[in-house]
Amino acid sequence: MSTKPKTNFTLNILNGLSLAIVVALIPGAVFSAIVKLFGTAPAAVEISHMLNLMPSFLPVFAGFAVASLFKLGFIEAAAMAGAGAVGAGVATFTPKGFLLNGSGDIINLGITLAISAALTLLLANRLGQFKMLLLPAIVLVIGGGIGFLTLPYSRLVSQWIGQLINTAxxxxxxxxxxxxxxxxxxxxxxxxxxxxxxxxxxxxxxxxxxxxxxxxxxxxxxxxxxxxxxxxxxxxxxxxxxxxxxxxxxxxxxxxxxxxxxxxxxxxxxxxxxxxxxxxxxxxxxxxxxxxxxxxxxxxxxxxxxxxxxxxxxxxxxxxxxxxxxxxxxxxxxxxxxxxxxx
Known part of the structure; x- marks a missing residue:
């Protein structure tokens, strides 16, 4: 059996993550230092808020990028983006609503998108006229749910790597x-x-x-x-x-x-x-x-x-x-x- 389909699947996930990282992180990296030069000027503060918001959209961008590389449509892309946002852990629920913080765990985002992509490819052409109704919910609950469960373990991996570097x-x-x-x-x-x-x-x-x-x-x-x-x-x-x-x-x-x-x-x-x-x-x-x-x-x-x-x-x-x-x-x-x- 050829390994090319598996290779293409993996590369689509990785390339989608790479492209999303560029879109989400480069604006802040390039312009944040420049904006800080203007201190507390109202316009500078508002622009800084915009730049700080972009990294939290990384999972959404990644979902759409991966879907595009798989040549999937908007419904499929939106479903994967939603699952990615859950699996990355960018949002924390508080009594006052959701709190967005950073770009999330990229390792777990990749895991979540891989599961969501496989699920989407499996179901997209099998739900018929119910695709718009069912696919986003199924991918969000199953793909995002598995990502939510693996998130703590993925963070432990990052912490373990951090401890190795700290030893150095x-x-x-x-x-x-x-x-x-x-x-x-x-x-x-x-x-x-x-x-x-x-x-x-x-x-x-x-x-x-x-x-x-x-x-x-x-x-x-x-x-x-x-x-x-x-x-x-x-x-x-x-x-x-x-x-x-x-x-x-x-x-x-x-x-x-x-x-x-x-x-x-x-x-x-x-x-x-x-x-x-x-x-x-x-x-x-x-x-x-x-x-x-x-x-x-x-x-x-x-x-x-x-x-x-x-x-x-x-x-x-x-x-x-x-x-x-x-x-x-x-x-x-x-x-x-x-x-x-x-x-």
Missing amino acids: TTLQPLLMGIIVGMAFAALVVSPISSVGIATAISLGGIGAGSANLGIVAASFTLAMMGARVNPVGGTLAHFIGSPKIQMANMLSKPKLFIPILIAAGLSGGVGALFGITGTPASAGFGISGLIGPLAALSGGATLFTVIIAFVVIPVIIAASVSYVAMHITHLIDATDVKLPEMQ
Whole structure:
């Protein structure tokens, strides 16, 4: 039996998540730091509220993106979006109504969407004229319900990973910088939230700085390797937004982790040597929204040091690693990091 249908199913889930992450998280990453410059001006406050709301729509966007990749209609997409919102855990019920908080658990969102997609594909053409009435309810209750039940266990996995990374931060600074840089580069291109892990383990100081620099190196490396086959906007999105847009490619082609982890380890180690620091609130963002660089400046680094650590050195490392991977060892081809396209 061919494994291609199973492969396509998995890639549609991962690609849908990647696309939704870009739409939900990039606006805030790009514009939040700019909006903060205007302080408490009424217009700036309202724009900040809009930007802060976008991440909570991630499960909805993901449901529609996955449905589109499966070439499903609006009813099917809406049903999957609803189930995704439940499974991601973005909404908490309170006596005053639902409270939206963050983008939810991305691992559990993927699990929920996989179950919901399978259920939708199974039932969509079997409900006849009752599809509009029954499909949204069935997918929401079964797909979303299973996601609701698995959510606590998925969060435990994230916490366990966080504890492993926290252990690395107790090592001596240089080795810690290398390990944490590599760990967060791997996290940022996985379904796990690098920001969520950093917050969960209260990662600060040099550990936070190395985490951000590992992500920056991964961003530049992926952008350079795919620049020939990706549009300019997609290339810039790797470091202006998030390298998580490559999640589907990374998980389906594990060899991509080799150059990414090498670049991230080198950059994280250099950051530790330079004394680049951060806070739990800034770790996991990389250079997106200038959150990492601004935190380093607040931690006492000079502007010159920040530019060298966050731009010059990662670019040099990324260019060198990319050249070796693509032109000397021929381990990576540009098409390996081609971004998915929505029709």
